[in-house]
Amino acid sequence: MCGIVGYIGTKKAAPILIDGLLKLEYRGYDSAGISTIENNCLSLLKDKGRVKNILNLSNFDTLSGTIGIAHTRWATHGKPSKENSHPHFDNSSTFSVVHNGIIENYNELKNFLIDNGYSFVSQTDTEVIPNLIHYYYSSTANKDFLQSVKMACSDLHGSFAIEVICKDFPDNIIVAKKDSPLVIGKGEHENYIASDIPAVLKYTKNFYFLQDNEFALLSENSITFFDNNLNEISKDIKTIDWDENSADKNGYEDYMLKEIYEQPDSIRKTINSRLLDNGTFDFTDLNISKNYLSSINKIYIVACGTAMHAGLSVKNTIEKLCKINTEVDIASEFRYRSPLIDKNTLCIFVSQSGETADTLAALKLCKEHSAKTIAITNVLGSSITREADYSILTYAGPEIAVASTKAYTAQVTLLSMLATYFADVLNRCDKDIVIDLRHDIVSLPAKLEQTLNSCNSIKDFALRVYNEHDIFFLGRGIDYSIALEGSLKLKEISYIHSDAYAAGELKHGPIALIEDNTTVITILTDSNLVKKSISNTQEVITRGAKTLIITNQSLPNYGFDTIITIPEISEYISPVLAIVPLQLLSYFISKEKGLDVDKPRNLAKSVTVE
Numbered sequence: 001m002c003g004i005v006g007y008i009g010t011k012k013a014a015p016i017l018i019d020g021l022l023k024l025e026y027r028g029y030d031s032a033g034i035s036t037i038e039n040n041c042l043s044l045l046k047d048k049g050r051v052k053n054i055l056n057l058s059n060f061d062t063l064s065g066t067i068g069i070a071h072t073r074w075a076t077h078g079k080p081s082k083e084n085s086h087p088h089f090d091n092s093s094t095f096s097v098v099h100n101g102i103i104e105n106y107n108e109l110k111n112f113l114i115d116n117g118y119s120f121v122s123q124t125d126t127e128v129i130p131n132l133i134h135y136y137y138s139s140t141a142n143k144d145f146l147q148s149v150k151m152a153c154s155d156l157h158g159s160f161a162i163e164v165i166c167k168d169f170p171d172n173i174i175v176a177k178k179d180s181p182l183v184i185g186k187g188e189h190e191n192y193i194a195s196d197i198p199a200v201l202k203y204t205k206n207f208y209f210l211q212d213n214e215f216a217l218l219s220e221n222s223i224t225f226f227d228n229n230l231n232e233i234s235k236d237i238k239t240i241d242w243d244e245n246s247a248d249k250n251g252y253e254d255y256m257l258k259e260i261y262e263q264p265d266s267i268r269k270t271i272n273s274r275l276l277d278n279g280t281f282d283f284t285d286l287n288i289s290k291n292y293l294s295s296i297n298k299i300y301i302v303a304c305g306t307a308m309h310a311g312l313s314v315k316n317t318i319e320k321l322c323k324i325n326t327e328v329d330i331a332s333e334f335r336y337r338s339p340l341i342d343k344n345t346l347c348i349f350v351s352q353s354g355e356t357a358d359t360l361a362a363l364k365l366c367k368e369h370s371a372k373t374i375a376i377t378n379v380l381g382s383s384i385t386r387e388a389d390y391s392i393l394t395y396a397g398p399e400i401a402v403a404s405t406k407a408y409t410a411q412v413t414l415l416s417m418l419a420t421y422f423a424d425v426l427n428r429c430d431k432d433i434v435i436d437l438r439h440d441i442v443s444l445p446a447k448l449e450q451t452l453n454s455c456n457s458i459k460d461f462a463l464r465v466y467n468e469h470d471i472f473f474l475g476r477g478i479d480y481s482i483a484l485e486g487s488l489k490l491k492e493i494s495y496i497h498s499d500a501y502a503a504g505e506l507k508h509g510p511i512a513l514i515e516d517n518t519t520v521i522t523i524l525t526d527s528n529l530v531k532k533s534i535s536n537t538q539e540v541i542t543r544g545a546k547t548l549i550i551t552n553q554s555l556p557n558y559g560f561d562t563i564i565t566i567p568e569i570s571e572y573i574s575p576v577l578a579i580v581p582l583q584l585l586s587y588f589i590s591k592e593k594g595l596d597v598d599k600p601r602n603l604a605k606s607v608t609v610e
Contacts, residue, residue, distance in 0.1 A: 002100040003029060003072040004182065005199050006163045008173050008218050009190025013068035014060060020192075020199040021051045021070050025599060029072035030080035035087040035096040036068035037170045042096045046085040066220075067173060069163040069193075071098035077106070078123030090130035091118050094137070095166050099126040100195055101159035101180040109155060129162060137166075146217055149174045150230055153213075159357070163193055173218045177210045181355040181383060184208040184216055184223060186237060191218045196353075197240055197379065198398045205242070208235050209381040238381050242397055254597045256401035256493070260583050261452060266406045267413050267576065268445040269395035274417055279438060280424065281417040286374065286390045290425050296346050299326040300371075301415075302334050302362045303350035306404040306488060310411035311350055312481040313575040317416055320572075321423035321434060331358035334365070341369035348374045350415070352399060352407040354382020363387050376414060378407055392418070401598045403492045405583050408485065409448075409576045416441055416573050440570040444577075447567040451580045454565065458581050461548055461562045462588035466494070471519045472510070472540075473500040476533050479523040482550075482575045486521065486582035493590040493600045503536040516544030521582070524551035525566075525574035534558060548585075550578050 003024030007013045017034045032054055033046025043063060047053045051072065054060060071086035078084035086098045103109070106125035109132060114120075118131045132155060137148040145166050153160070159179035166172070175182060175193055185192035185204040192200040197207065210216060213228040225233050252258035274281040299318060301311035311328040318326045329339070331349075341347070347366040351359045354377035363384060366373055375388035378396050385391040394410035416437070423434045465471065471490060473483035483500035490498045501510050503522065514520070522537045524530045530553050537547060541559050549555070549563045552574060566577045590597045 002074050002195065003199065004098055004100055004161060004163060004193065004195040005070040006068065006173055006175070006193030006218075007190065008067045008171075009187065009220055010066055011190065012063065013065050014063040016203070017068050017070035018051060018055060019202075020194060021072050023199045023201075024072055024194070024196060025051060029074050031073045031075075031082070031085035032071065033073075033085045033087050033098075034068055034070040035098075035165065036063050036065035037165060037167060038063060038065045040167055040170055042089065042093055042165070042167050044087060044089065044096065046087065047082050048080045048085060067165060067170065069096060069098050069165055069173065076102055077125045083122045084124050086126060088122065088124065088127045088130055090134035092134060094168065095130040095133050095164060097126065097130040097133070098163050099129055100161045100182075101178075103128060103156050103160065104158035105156070129156070129160075130164075133164065143168065145169050145172065146174060146215065146226070146230065149176060150215060150226075150228075153178070153215075161195060171219050174215065175210070175218070176213075176215045178212045179357065179360070179383075181353070182210055183381070184210070184218070186223065189220055191220070191223055193218070197242065198400065201240070201242055201398070205240050206237050207240055207381065208237055209386070211386065240380060254401070254587075254591075256403060256405060256587055256597045259399055259401055259406045260580065260587065262397070263406045263409050263580070264445040264448040264452070266394070266396040266410050267448060270410045270413050271417070271442060271444070273393070273395055275442065279442070281421050281438070283392070283418060283421045286392075288372075288422075288425070292372075293322075293324075293422060293426055295344050296324055297344045298340070298346075299324050300334075300339065300341070300345065300347045300366070301326065301328045301350065302331050302347060302359060303328075304331045304356055304358055306408045306485060307350040307352060307356075307359075307411060309481055309485040309488065310408055310415060311348070312484065313412045313478060314415040314419060315481075316478055317419045317437075317572045318422065321419055321429050321437075322426055323428045324422075329362075331356065331362045334358075334362040341366055341371050343370040345369070345371040346374070347371045348376065348415075349384060349388060350376045350411055351382075351384050352378045352396075352404055352411075354379040354384040356384075360384055360387060376411060378410070402600055402603050403489055403586070403597075409579065412573070412575050413441065413444060437570050437572050440573050443569070444573065447569060447577055448580065451566045451577050455581050455584050457562055458564060458584045459588045462585055462592060464546075465519045466589045466592040468496055468519050470513070471496055471498040471521065472513070473498065473521045473523070474503040474506065474533065474536060475500070475523040476503045476529040477526045478571055478575060479503075479526055479529065479533065479578070482523045482525070482578045482582070483521070485575070485579055486523070486586075489583055489586040490589065492603060493586050493595065493597055494593060495595070495601070496589065503533045506536050506539060511539060511543070514540045514543045514545050518543075518545045519548070520545045521548045521550070523578055524549060524553055524555070525569075525578050526571040527553065528571075550581050552577070
């Protein structure tokens, strides 16, 4: 949620800040603003609505300062408005601050500041930060910028990533973080700050990552890091090998469509990152021995939204191949149900951004109970990679559209690869099953390309149903997990109410919702369950439903309206192929309704608050 950009160097800051904010629009926001230092005074341009509104303000072109901070806001405290937009000044216009996160004790801090003569113009929690910095700044004889920021941060309860500029120090930016993402990009005679790498990827590929409760003091030619006691510390720089063009549309009408068609390449890169010459997958860096795996009594896969569906898609694979009880948990619920965790529990956490607040909180809980933790993410250096015992990267590249597509299929692929590795180590099932699954995983990129080329009739079906108010998805076994993800995609970007049901549960209640012309989508990829799912689908056809079938089976004519046939593949990995027609269906429906596919209402790409 929200986006942060900062620049200090020799160029005009304002155009760079705006460019970065435009790159972060996918995170979701309702207002935007920038602040620069102009002739030792702070400038401020902000408004509700889109980033482009800032460009239209009359004095934007007059900004020539070479230091500045910027923000896109997703409202938490206070409605979307110009006054509530970031950046925020203190009462004396000495400090300008942008902030991601939530200050939980802002009411207490606000009352304290009011008692000390400060006033407030916004309804936000953020406005306490510049005033608190000023309180400490004016209380010290030597006017110490860094010390004042540190003292203010010590009073903040909750989560924050902040950028601070001060008119008295026109050659510095100070940043700090706790439980919110922030990266620092190093350039030549210039440095960058962002909440997410794609914002500044066109300018640098070399990044520093702050840990919680650390600070950085930036100038044109230097970056100095400090711990929570303001002791100077050193940090390693990391090179992020993402192609800057991967954050552009490259001729596609929308990021989502581009990312759907990038899936063969992202899967190929993810597979090749672990593929050995003998056709097996190498996860020896996890340092997981046969003795350890044999001692495991339970595996938890913990995630949110689409990443949780990726976990559900692989639950059966792990249980059947490894004979280990595997549970998939919603991260936001996990901590509050007192899960049974000990040293014999393996906990796997899945997050595209690596910054999902609920998932991070669940990870920390598992570590407190001595469980081994593995993070699966798309972002090197993200918070989840620093917290987990071990990390495994997907190679989806930047995913800009809010609705996840290529990250999901990369997660399913990587989790399936990991399942085959565990199966090899444990040797608890028929080796031929594991060998066949590995072969099918390696074949995925080519079969994904075939799938994308065989989905022409999906657009025709979308034109028939885009005005629907309710759409239902059915599936059994792994097909049910596909139904859940297909239903979520439809809700996210088309705003059509949809529900996914295990097909066998249809007669236990949901069939009451089926009436003439209701749309029902059934996934049929598990050969062991196809006949039963067909019977369930027949039940809705007799009640007047129109049907779309996604299948890798050769089916006789059962009266289905539309059948999309995908390449035959093991049911263990079928979600990677079967989800593609459903991604495209959601996309085409949303386009036909004239909606913003990449930035659906009320949603944010990276959910960094609970």
